[in-house]
Amino acid sequence: MTMLTVLDTAALLRSYDNVLILTHVRPDGDTVGCAAGLCAGLRALGKRAFLLPNPGLTDSTQPYFAPFAASIDFMPDKVVSTDIATTGLFPENALPYAGCVDLAIDHHPSFERFGRHNLVRPEAAACGEVLYDVLAALGPITPEMALALYVAVSTDTGCFSYANTTAHTHAVAAALLRTGIDYKTVNKVFFRTKTRKRMQLEGAMLSGAEFYDHERIAILSVPLSLMARLDATESDAEELSSLGGQIAGVDCAITMRELRADVWKLSVRTGERVNATAVCQQLGGGGHAAAAGCTIQAPWAEAKARILAAIAQLVPDCAM
Amino acid sequence: MTMLTVLDTAALLRSYDNVLILTHVRPDGDTVGCAAGLCAGLRALGKRAFLLPNPGLTDSTQPYFAPFAASIDFMPDKVVSTDIATTGLFPENALPYAGCVDLAIDHHPSFERFGRHNLVRPEAAACGEVLYDVLAALGPITPEMALALYVAVSTDTGCFSYANTTAHTHAVAAALLRTGIDYKTVNKVFFRTKTRKRMQLEGAMLSGAEFYDHERIAILSVPLSLMARLDATESDAEELSSLGGQIAGVDCAITMRELRADVWKLSVRTGERVNATAVCQQLGGGGHAAAAGCTIQAPWAEAKARILAAIAQLVPDCAM
Numbered sequence: 089m090t091m092l093t094v095l096d097t098a099a100l101l102r103s104y105d106n107v108l109i110l111t112h113v114r115p116d117g118d119t120v121g122c123a124a125g126l127c128a129g130l131r132a133l134g135k136r137a138f139l140l141p142n143p144g145l146t147d148s149t150q151p152y153f154a155p156f157a158a159s160i161d162f163m164p165d166k167v168v169s170t171d172i173a174t175t176g177l178f179p180e181n182a183l184p185y186a187g188c189v190d191l192a193i194d195h196h197p198s199f200e201r202f203g204r205h206n207l208v209r210p211e212a213a214a215c216g217e218v219l220y221d222v223l224a225a226l227g228p229i230t231p232e233m234a235l236a237l238y239v240a241v242s243t244d245t246g247c248f249s250y251a252n253t254t255a256h257t258h259a260v261a262a263a264l265l266r267t268g269i270d271y272k273t274v275n276k277v278f279f280r281t282k283t284r285k286r287m288q289l290e291g292a293m294l295s296g297a298e299f300y301d302h303e304r305i306a307i308l309s310v311p312l313s314l315m316a317r318l319d320a321t322e323s324d325a326e327e328l329s330s331l332g333g334q335i336a337g338v339d340c341a342i343t344m345r346e347l348r349a350d351v352w353k354l355s356v357r358t359g360e361r362v363n364a365t366a367v368c369q370q371l372g373g374g375g376h377a378a379a380a381g382c383t384i385q386a387p388w389a390e391a392k393a394r395i396l397a398a399i400a401q402l403v404p405d406c407a408m
Numbered sequence: 409m410t411m412l413t414v415l416d417t418a419a420l421l422r423s424y425d426n427v428l429i430l431t432h433v434r435p436d437g438d439t440v441g442c443a444a445g446l447c448a449g450l451r452a453l454g455k456r457a458f459l460l461p462n463p464g465l466t467d468s469t470q471p472y473f474a475p476f477a478a479s480i481d482f483m484p485d486k487v488v489s490t491d492i493a494t495t496g497l498f499p500e501n502a503l504p505y506a507g508c509v510d511l512a513i514d515h516h517p518s519f520e521r522f523g524r525h526n527l528v529r530p531e532a533a534a535c536g537e538v539l540y541d542v543l544a545a546l547g548p549i550t551p552e553m554a555l556a557l558y559v560a561v562s563t564d565t566g567c568f569s570y571a572n573t574t575a576h577t578h579a580v581a582a583a584l585l586r587t588g589i590d591y592k593t594v595n596k597v598f599f600r601t602k603t604r605k606r607m608q609l610e611g612a613m614l615s616g617a618e619f620y621d622h623e624r625i626a627i628l629s630v631p632l633s634l635m636a637r638l639d640a641t642e643s644d645a646e647e648l649s650s651l652g653g654q655i656a657g658v659d660c661a662i663t664m665r666e667l668r669a670d671v672w673k674l675s676v677r678t679g680e681r682v683n684a685t686a687v688c689q690q691l692g693g694g695g696h697a698a699a700a701g702c703t704i705q706a707p708w709a710e711a712k713a714r715i716l717a718a719i720a721q722l723v724p725d726c727a728m
Contacts (some may be wrong), residue, residue, distance in 0.1 A: 248568045248581070249599045251592045258582035261568070265575035272571045281571045283656045284623060291614025294607045303604060336603045 089207050092191075094218070095206045097243045098225035100191060101130065101168075108164035110185060111153075112177040115142050117278060120149045121240025122193070124168035129223040138162050142179050146323065148277050152239050166190045167251040171215035171240075174200040200267040213252035216240025220260045229276040234267040239274055247279045285324040289314070290331060291341075297332070300396060301406050304361075305340045306332040307392060312346045329355035329379075332393055340364075342395055344388065352391040355381045362403050369397040410525050412511075414538070417527045418545035421450065421488075422513060428484035430505060431473075432497040435462050437563025437598060440469045442490035442513070442539045445556035447476040449543040458482050460501050466643065468597050472559050480717040484725075486510045491535035491560075494520040512654055513538055527695075533572035536560025540580045554587040559594055567599045588683070605644040609634070610651060613663075617652070619679050620716060621726050626652040627712060630665045649675035660684075662715055664708065672711040675701045690718040 092100065107130055111119040123139050130137035138158030145153055148311055167185045172178065173196035175186040195212040206372030209218045216237045221247025223233055241260055245253045247262070282290075295307040300307070308331060315325065325345070339359035344352050354371075356364040357379050364380035373382025373396060384391040400406050412420065426449055431439040443459050450457035465473055481592030487505045493496065493516035495506040514525030515532040529538045536557045543553055561580055565573045568581070585591055602610075613628040620627070628651060635645065645665070652661025659679035664672050674691075676684040677699050684700035691714060693702025704711040720726050 193668075225613045236419045247597045251595070253585075253591075253595075255585035258578045258585060262578035262582060265573075265578060271573075275569045275571070275573075280654050281656045282654055284617075284619065284626075284658075287614045287655050288617070290613040291617075294611030294617050297604075297608070297611075299604065306604075334600050334602055335607050336601045 089201055089203070091201070091382050092205050092207045094207065094221045095225055097191070097193065097205070097222050100205060101222070101226065102133065103128070104166040104168075104190075105135045106163070106165040107135060108158060108162065108167050108185070109137065109139050110157075110167065110169040110172060110189070111139065111142050111194055112141075112172045113179045114144050115149060115153075116193050117149060117152075117243025118216055118240045119171035120145070121236045121238070121243070123213045124152050125158050125216065125219050125223060125236035125240065126168065126193075127232045128230065128236060129226055130320050132227065132230055132233070135324060140179075140182055142186075143181070144179065149239075152236055168193065169203065170219065171195070171246075173198050182372060193222070200304075201278060201286065211254070213250070213254060213257045214241045214244035217246065217256060217260050220263070223316075224263075224348075229263065229267060231267045231269050234264040234381045235269040235271075235274070238264045238269055238271050238276070242271070242274060245273060262377055283324055285318050285320045288318050289320050289324055289328070292318070293328065293331060297335075298392075299338075300408055301340070301399075303337050305342065305396070305399065305406075305408075306338045307342045307395075308332045309388065310343065310345045312349065313387065316348075333357045340399065344391060346388070347383070350385060350387050352384050352386070352388065353381065354384060354391070354395055355379075356395075361405075362399060366402050367395070367398050370402070371395065409521055409523070411521070411525045412525050414541045415545055417513065417525070417542050419544070420525060421546065422453065424486040424488075425455045426483070426485040427455060428478060428482065428487050428493025428505070429457065429459050429476075430487065430489040430492060430498065430502045430509070431459065432466045432492045433462075433463050433499045435469060435473075435499075436491075437472075438534050438536055438560045439467060439491035440465070440473050441556045441563070442535045442560070443556075444472050444476050444541050445504070445543060445553045445560065446488065446490060446513075446537070447555060448550065448552040449546055452553070457482075458503075460499075460502055463501070464499065468542055469559075474555055480645045482643065488513065489523065490539065491515070493518050495522050504539065513542070531574070533570070533574060533577045534561045534564035536564065537580050538578060540583070544583075549583065549587060551587045551589050554584040554593075555589040555594070558584045558589055558591050559598070562591070563598055564595060567595060597641070603644055605638050605640045608638050609640050609644055612638075613648065613651060617655075618712075619658075621719075623657050625660045625662070625719065625726075625728075626655055626658045626717070627662045627664060627715075629708065630663070631708065632666045632669065635666075637684070646727060651679040652709065660719065664711060666708075667703070670705060670707050671677070672704050672706070672708065674704060674711070675699075675716055676697065676715075680718060681725075684720050687718050690722070691715065 109123040139156045166189045189203040195215040199208045199209040298307045329343040340356045340362045343355045358364040368380040368382040371382040429443045447457045459476045488511045509523040515528040515535040517530040519528045618627045649663040660682045661677045663675040688700040688702040691702040
C-alpha cells in the first residue's frame with residue numbers, strides 16, 4: 089500500500105490501460121462525475137477505459153454516466169475507484185474487485201487506503217477537485233472532462249453554498265467553466281429542480297410544522313399516511329432532515345419520520361445551544377454534536393413529548 | 409459624459425476624497441456589497457468615504473452596510489453610484505444627487521450612463537465583479553473589502569447557481585475566499601435560511617398546487633386568506649413566482665397572488681414550449697417570452713379557468 093501525490097498519480101495513470109473505474113453504492117454526483125471525468129481523461133490519452141455499471145443511478149446522474157458504462161464482457165487490466173472511502177461502500181457488482189483495486193482516489197477523512205496505490209486529500213470539498221488536479225497534470229482539460237468534473241464539484245458543495253467550499257473549489261470551477269461547458273443545465277437539474285412529490289412532501293411538512301421554545305425548536309413530521317397520500321417513494325424523501333434547519337431562528341430542528349406504524353425515526357439537527365447527541369442518547373440513539381438521531385416506538389404525540397422532554401432536561405435556557 | 413475602463417476608473421478614484429456612495433432603492437446584496445466594498449477600498453487608501461443611508465435595508469443586508477453609513481452632516485466632494493441602472497432607481501434621499509453623480513459603476517444592459525464618468529460591464533453577472541476588478545487595480549484586496557464583494561457576487565448569482573454565472577465570477581470568488589473571509593455566514597444567511605412565515609407560505613402553496621396538461625402546467629395560489637392566516641408580510645412573499653418552475657417536469661408555472669378581494673395578479677414562468685407573453689397578452693398583460701404577467705378581476709376559479717383557456721388556445725399540444 090503506497091500513498092501518492094497528484095503528480096505520482098498522473099504518472100501512474102499514464103502507465104495504465106484497459107481501466108475499469110468504480111463508483112460507490114447510492115452514487116451521488118461526486119462519484120459519478122469523478123469516474124466519468126477520469127474515464128474521459130484516460131480516453132483522451134488513447135487508452136481504453138470504462139465505468140462499472142452502477143444500479144443506483146438516478147435520472148439526474150444517469151446521463152453523465154451512460155456514455156462511459158462498460159459492457160458485461162470488458163476485462164480490465166487495472167481497477168481504479170473514485171470517491172469511495174471504504175470497500176464497504178462498493179456496490180454489489182464491484183465486490184469481486186475489493187481486494188484488487190490498483191488505485192483509489194478519495195477525499196473522505198475516513199478513507200481506508202484500500203488500494204494498492206492511494207491518493208487522498210481530506211481538505212477537498214469534492215473528490216472532483218482532486219480529480220481536476222490529476223487530470224490537469226495529465227494534459228489539457230477537455231469540455232467532456234470538465235462537464236463531468238463540474239457535476240462532481242457542484243453537487244458535493246451544494247452549488248458552492250456548503251461550508252466545505254474553499255477558494256480552490258471556486259478556482260477549479262472557474263477553470264472548468266472556461267472550457268465552455270453547459271453548466272447551466274447541471275445547475276438547473278441538480279439545484280433548481282425537485283420532483284412534484286418531493287415539493288408536496290416539503291409543503292406538507294412545512295405547513296404542519298410545530299414550534300416550541302420561542303420558535304427555536306421546530307418539529308416536522310412525515311407520517312406514513314402522508315407518504316401514502318402523496319404516493320411518495322424513498323427517493324422523494326431523501327435528506328428531508330435538513331429542511332427544518334433552514335427556518336430562520338430555529339437552532340434545533342427535529343424531523344420525525346414514521347418507519348412503521350407508531351415507530352418513529354427522529355433526526356435532530358442543532359446549532360451550538362443544543363447538543364444533538366446528548367439529546368438522542370437519552371432516547372437510545374447517537375450521532376454527532378450537530379446531527380444525531382434516535383428511534384422511538386410510540387404514537388406520534390408521545391414520541392414528540394419524549395424528545396421535547398429530553399431537550400428540556402438538557403438545555404438550561406429552554407422554555408417549554 | 410465619458411465611458412471609462414477599469415484602469416481609468418481606478419485612476420479617477422485615486423484622485424477623489426470625501427466620497428459619498430449611493431445604493432439603489434429596495435437595496436439587494438449586490439448594490440450593498442459593491443458600495444461597502446468600494447467604501448472600504450477608498451478608506452484603505454486613506455480617504456474619507458461613506459454610504460448614503462438607505463431606508464430599504466433588510467435584516468440580511470443591514471450588517472454589511474452599517475459600518476459605512478454616513479451621518480446626516482457628511483458633506484461629500486464626490487458622489488459615486490454602484491449597481492444603479494438609472495436615476496429612477498435612486499432612493500428618495502438620493503434624488504438631490506441625481507444630476508451630480510461624478511462616477512457611476514454598473515453592470516445592467518439598461519444602464520443609462522447618468523454619471524459624469526461611467527463604467528459599465530453588462531457581461532458581468534454581478535456588479536461586484538466589476539468592483540473587484542477596480543479595487544484589485546487600486547491595491548491589495550483586504551478581508552473587509554472581500555467580505556462585502558462576496559455578498560455582492562454571491563447574491564446576484566443565487567450562490568453561483570443562476571445562468572448568469574461565468575468563469576470570471578468563480579475566479580473572483582476564489583480570490584475573495586483566499587483573503588480568509590467568513591463566507592460561510594453569508595451563505596447561511598442569504599441562501600440557507602428562510603423565515604418561518606416564508607416556509608409556511610411555500611408549504612401551503614406547494615401542498616395546494618394544481619397540475620394540468622400531463623403535469624406540465626402547475627398553478628400555485630396565494631389567496632389573501634393565506635397571507636392573513638400566516639400573518640405574512642410583503643417581504644415574506646417576495647419572488648414567490650419562481651417556486652413553481654422548480655417542480656420537475658413543469659414548463660409552465662403560474663403563480664396566482666390575490667392583491668385585493670377577487671383581484672388576482674398572475675405571474676407566468678415558462679420553458680420553450682409556452683410563450684408567456686403571448687399567453688398574458690390575451691388577458692391584457694405582457695412581459696418576456698419566459699416570464700410575463702397579467703391581472704384578472706374575478707373569483708379564483710374563474711381567473712384560473714381564463715389563464716388555462718388562454719394557454720389551451722395558444723399551445724398546440726396542450727392537453728386539457
